[in-house]
Amino acid sequence: MSLLQTGIDALLALGLVWLAWRALACPDLFRGIVLFIAFGLLMALAWVRLEAPDVALAEAAIGAGLTGALLLAALARLNRIAPAGTRADTREAWRNAPALLLVLAGAGLGLAVLSLLPEPAGLQAQVAAELGRSGVSNPVTAVLLNFRGYDTLLEVLVLLLALLAAWSLEAEPPRREAAPGPVLDLLLRLLLPVLVLAAAYLLWAGAHAPGGAFQAGAVLGAAGVLALLAGWRLQPHLTGLPLRLAIVIGPGGFLLVAWALLLTGRPLLEYPPALAGALILLIETLATLSIAATLAVLFQGSRPAAEPPA
Amino acid sequence: MSPVLLPDLPWEALLILLPLTGAAAGALWPPAARAIGLLTTAGGLLLLAGLGTAVADAQTLRHAVGGWGAPLGIELRADALSLVFLTATALVGLGVAVYADSYFERSQARGFWPLWLFLLGALNALFLSADLFNLYVTLELMGLAAVALTAFSGGRAALSGAMRYLLATLLGSLVYLLGVALLYHATGTLDFSLLTQRLEAGPAARTALGLMGAGLALKTALFPFHFWLPPAHSSAPAPVSALLSALVVKASFYILVRLWLELFAPLSGLEGAGTGEVLGWLGMAAILWGSWQALRQPRVKLLVAYSTVAQIGYLFLAFPLLTAAGLPDPAAWRAVLWLVLAHALAKAAMFLAAGNLLRFGGHDRIPDLDCVAQRLPLTVAAFALAGISIAGLPPTGGFIGKWLLLEAALLQGRWDLVAVMLLGGLLAAGYVFKVVGHFFTPAAAGHAARPVPAAMEWTALTLAILALLLGLAPAWLLPWLDLAVGPGPAEAVP
Numbered sequence: 001m002s003l004l005q006t007g008i009d010a011l012l013a014l015g016l017v018w019l020a021w022r023a024l025a026c027p028d029l030f031r032g033i034v035l036f037i038a039f040g041l042l043m044a045l046a047w048v049r050l051e052a053p054d055v056a057l058a059e060a061a062i063g064a065g066l067t068g069a070l071l072l073a074a075l076a077r078l079n080r081i082a083p084a085g086t087r088a089d090t091r092e093a094w095r096n097a098p099a100l101l102l103v104l105a106g107a108g109l110g111l112a113v114l115s116l117l118p119e120p121a122g123l124q125a126q127v128a129a130e131l132g133r134s135g136v137s138n139p140v141t142a143v144l145l146n147f148r149g150y151d152t153l154l155e156v157l158v159l160l161l162a163l164l165a166a167w168s169l170e171a172e173p174p175r176r177e178a179a180p181g182p183v184l185d186l187l188l189r190l191l192l193p194v195l196v197l198a199a200a201y202l203l204w205a206g207a208h209a210p211g212g213a214f215q216a217g218a219v220l221g222a223a224g225v226l227a228l229l230a231g232w233r234l235q236p237h238l239t240g241l242p243l244r245l246a247i248v249i250g251p252g253g254f255l256l257v258a259w260a261l262l263l264t265g266r267p268l269l270e271y272p273p274a275l276a277g278a279l280i281l282l283i284e285t286l287a288t289l290s291i292a293a294t295l296a297v298l299f300q301g302s303r304p305a306a307e308p309p310a
Numbered sequence: 311m312s313p314v315l316l317p318d319l320p321w322e323a324l325l326i327l328l329p330l331t332g333a334a335a336g337a338l339w340p341p342a343a344r345a346i347g348l349l350t351t352a353g354g355l356l357l358l359a360g361l362g363t364a365v366a367d368a369q370t371l372r373h374a375v376g377g378w379g380a381p382l383g384i385e386l387r388a389d390a391l392s393l394v395f396l397t398a399t400a401l402v403g404l405g406v407a408v409y410a411d412s413y414f415e416r417s418q419a420r421g422f423w424p425l426w427l428f429l430l431g432a433l434n435a436l437f438l439s440a441d442l443f444n445l446y447v448t449l450e451l452m453g454l455a456a457v458a459l460t461a462f463s464g465g466r467a468a469l470s471g472a473m474r475y476l477l478a479t480l481l482g483s484l485v486y487l488l489g490v491a492l493l494y495h496a497t498g499t500l501d502f503s504l505l506t507q508r509l510e511a512g513p514a515a516r517t518a519l520g521l522m523g524a525g526l527a528l529k530t531a532l533f534p535f536h537f538w539l540p541p542a543h544s545s546a547p548a549p550v551s552a553l554l555s556a557l558v559v560k561a562s563f564y565i566l567v568r569l570w571l572e573l574f575a576p577l578s579g580l581e582g583a584g585t586g587e588v589l590g591w592l593g594m595a596a597i598l599w600g601s602w603q604a605l606r607q608p609r610v611k612l613l614v615a616y617s618t619v620a621q622i623g624y625l626f627l628a629f630p631l632l633t634a635a636g637l638p639d640p641a642a643w644r645a646v647l648w649l650v651l652a653h654a655l656a657k658a659a660m661f662l663a664a665g666n667l668l669r670f671g672g673h674d675r676i677p678d679l680d681c682v683a684q685r686l687p688l689t690v691a692a693f694a695l696a697g698i699s700i701a702g703l704p705p706t707g708g709f710i711g712k713w714l715l716l717e718a719a720l721l722q723g724r725w726d727l728v729a730v731m732l733l734g735g736l737l738a739a740g741y742v743f744k745v746v747g748h749f750f751t752p753a754a755a756g757h758a759a760r761p762v763p764a765a766m767e768w769t770a771l772t773l774a775i776l777a778l779l780l781g782l783a784p785a786w787l788l789p790w791l792d793l794a795v796g797p798g799p800a801e802a803v804p
Contacts, residue, residue, distance in 0.1 A: 108520075109488070109517065109521075111513060111517075112492060112513045112514055112516075112518075113492075115512065115513035115514060116492070116495055116496065116514055117495075120494075120495045120498070121496065121497055121498030122494075122495075122498055123381055123382060123498060123499075126381065126382045127382065130378070130382060146376060146378075147376060147378055147382050147383050148376075148383065148384055148443075148444075149375075150375040150384050150444065151384065151443065151444055151447050154432075154444075154447045154448065155447060157330060157333075157334070157428070157431075157451060158447075158450055158451050158454060160333075160334065160337060161333075161425070161428050161451065161454050161455055161458065162454060164337055164421070164424055164425060164428075164458065165425070165454060165455075165457070165458030165461075167421070168421040168425065168458055168461070168462055169461060169464060169469075244337065244338050244339075247337070248334050248337055248338040251334050252334045252335075252338065255327065255330060255331045255334055258327055259327065259331070262320060262323055262324075262327070266377065267320065267323070267373060267374055267376070267377050268320065268323040268327070268373065268375045268376070268386070269375055269376045270375075270376050270377030
C-alpha cells in the first residue's frame with residue numbers, strides 16, 4: 001500500500017470519528033443533520049476503500065441522501081410544532097452519558113477486534129462455487145436475492161412496516177409550499193430524467209455489477225422527493241388504491257413468488273435454476289418501485305390528502 | 311405420536327408466510343383488514359397443530375430456505391423449544407386478536423390489523439430461525455411492529471413511551487449485531503449447529519457473549535435495563551400491552567436461551583459460569599425491585615407493567631443453576647419454560663382485564679376503583695385468577711413453574727435464590743391483593759361507567775383460565791419440556 005493510500009485512509013478514519021462526534025455534540029439540530037449527511041458521504045468513501053462498492057452505493061444513496069432528507073423533513077415538522085427555543089437541550093443526554101463506561105466498552109471491543117484472525121473465515125469460496133446456479137453473476141446480488149433471499153424478503157417488509165407505522169400516527173394536514181423558484185424548476189427538468197435513467201441502470205446492472213433494488217429504489221425515491229419539494233402532488237384519484245398498490249407491490253410480489261414456489265413443492269424461496277435470473281429481476285423491479293414510492297411518501301410524512309383518514 | 315392425520319406440509323414456512331402475507335394484504339385493502347387479521351390469527355393455531363405433530367414425530371425439523379442449506383443459506387428449525395414459544399404466541403395472539411376486535415373503533419382497527427400481523431409473523435419467524443443474522447432481521451421486524459403498536463393510540467404518554475422503547479430496542483439490536491459480526495468473522499458461519507461445532511473459547515467468543523447478552527438483556531428489560539418497559543407497556547392500548555408483556559419480551563429471552571444452552575454454556579474455558587452468576591444476580595435484583603415498585607404504583611397498568619419487570623427476573627434465575635458437570639441444569643430450564651407459558655397467559659389476561667377496568671371507569675387509579683366486583687364480575691375473576699398465577703399460588707401454572715424452579719435451587723443448595731423467590735412471591739401476592747381488595751370497596755367519588763363488550767371480558771377470563779389449567783395438566787406438558795431442554799432428573803419424568 002502506497003503512502004498516499006495510507007494517508008487517505010488515516011484522513012478518512014479521523015474525519016469519520018470527528019464528524020460523528022460533531023454531529024452528536026452540536027446543539028443545533030440542523031447543523032447536526034448536515035454533519036450527519038457529511039458523515040454518510042465520508043462513510044461511502046470508506047466503503048469504497050474497503051472494496052465494497054455495493055455497500056458504498058447504498059450508504060451514499062440511503063445513508064447520506066434519503067436519511068438526511070427524512071431527518072430534515074422531520075426537523076421542519078418539529079420546528080412547526082415546537083420552535084427551537086421551547087425544546088430541551090439535546091446536549092443534555094451527553095452530559096449524563098456514562099463516559100467511563102463507554103470508553104471501557106470501546107477498549108474491550110478494540111481488544112476483541114485485535115485478537116481476531118487477520119483473514120476472516122468467510123463464505124466467499126462457497127458463494128463463488130454456487131454463483132453459477134444463482135441466476136446472477138454479481139455475488140452480492142446472489143447473496144441478497146438468492147442465497148439469503150429470505151432475509152431480504154423480511155427487510156423489504158420492514159420498509160412497508162415503517163410506512164404503516166408512520167401512517168398510524170396522527171396525520172398532520174399537508175403543508176402548502178410556495179411555488180418552486182426558477183432554479184429548482186430548471187434543475188428538476190434536467191435532473192428528473194437523469195435520476196429515472198440512473199435508477200433503471202442501477203436495477204439492471206445489479207445482476208452483474210454493483211447495484212440492485214435498494215440503490216435503484218433510493219435513487220428513484222430521491223427523484224420523488226425532488227418532485228415533492230418542487231410542489232408536485234399525486235393526483236387525488238391516485239392517492240387511494242393505486243398508491244397503496246405501488247407501496248405493497250414490492251413485498252407483495254416477493255411474497256407471491258414465495259407462495260408460488262412453495263405450492264410447487266419446493267422449499268421456501270428455492271428458485272428453479274433456469275428461472276432464477278428472471279425471478280430475481282422481477283422481484284428487484286417490483287421492489288425498486290415500492291422502495292421508491294415508500295421513501296417518497298415517508299418524506300412527505302402524512303398520508304396523501306385524498307386518503308380517507310382511516 | 312399420532313399417525314398421519316394431517317398432510318405433510320412445510321408448516322414452519324407457512325407459519326411465517328401466512329401472517330406476513332395477511333399484513334401486506336391488509337395494508338393493500340384496508341376494508342378487508344379485519345377479516346384477514348382474525349382469519350390469519352386463527353389459521354396460525356391450525357398450522358401450529360400441524361407443526362406440533364410433525365415435531366412429535368421427528369423431534370427436530372429443518373427447512374433449508376432457498377434449498378441451499380447452511381452455511382451458504384438460511385435454515386429454519388422447529389423443535390420442542392421453539393414449539394413452547396410458538397404455542398404461547400398462538401394462544402395469546404388469538405385471545406388478544408378477539409379482544410382487539412371489540413376494543414378498537416372500526417376506523418382505528420384498520421390500522422391495527424396489519425401491524426399485529428407483522429408482529430405475529432416476526433415472532434413466528436424468530437422462534438423458527440436457526441441463523442444468527444436472520445434472527446437479527448426478525449428482531450428488527452418485531453421491534454418496529456411493537457413500537458408502532460405502542461404508539462398506536464397516539465397520546466403524548468404513548469408517543470414518548472414508544473420513542474424511548476424504539477431507542478432502547480434499536481440499541482439492543484445493534485449491540486447484538488456487533489456480536490454476530492464477531493462470531494461470523496471467527497467461524498465463517500451464522501448457523502446455530504455449525505457454530506456449535508466451530509466456536510472456540512477466546513476473546514472473540516467472550517466479547518460476543520458479552521455483547522449479545524447485553525443487547526438481548528436490554529430488549530428483555532432485565533434489571534437494570536428495564537427503564538423503558540413501564541412507560542411503554544403502561545401507556546400502550548390494553549391489547550398491545552398484553553402482547554408486549556406476554557410475547558415480545560419473551561422473544562429476545564428465547565434467543566438468549568438458545569445462545570446460552572447451545573453455544574456458550576457448553577464452551578469449555580469460557581468461564582460461562584461467571585456470566586450465569588451475573589445474570590442470576592440481575593434476575594434476583596429484578597424480582598425484588600420490580601415487585602417493590604409494583605406494590606407502590608397507584609395505577610393498575612403501571613402495577614402490571616412493574617410486575618412484568620419482576621417476573622422476567624424469575625426467568626433469569628436458571629442461568630446460575632448448573633449440573634455437577636458444570637452444564638446448564640435441565641430441571642431449572644424446564645421450570646423456566648413453564649414460567650414462560652404461565653406468565654404469557656396470565657400477564658396477557660391481567661393487561662386485558664386492566665383494559666376493561668379502564669374502559670369501564672375511564673381511569674385505572676387503584677384507590678378509585680368503584681365496586682367493580684358487582685359490575686364486571688368476569689373481569690374481576692380474570693384479574694384475580696391471573697394474579698394468583700403470577701403470585702405463584704396453587705393450583706395455577708405459575709405455581710408449578712415456581713415450584714419446579716424452587717426445587718432445582720434447593721437441590722443445589724442455592725439458598726439465596728430460594729429466599730428471593732419466596733420474598734418475590736410474597737410481594738406479588740401483596741400487589742395482586744391490593745388491587746383485588748379495591749375491587750370490592752366503593753370509591754369515595756362514584757363516576758359514570760361505560761359498558762364493556764362481552765368479548766373483552768370473556769377473552770381476558772379465557773386466558774386466565776388457560777393459565778389456571780396449565781397448573782392442572784403437568785403430565786401433558788412435562789414430556790415436551792424435557793424434549794426442549796434435555797432430559798431432567800429421572801424421577802421427575804411422569
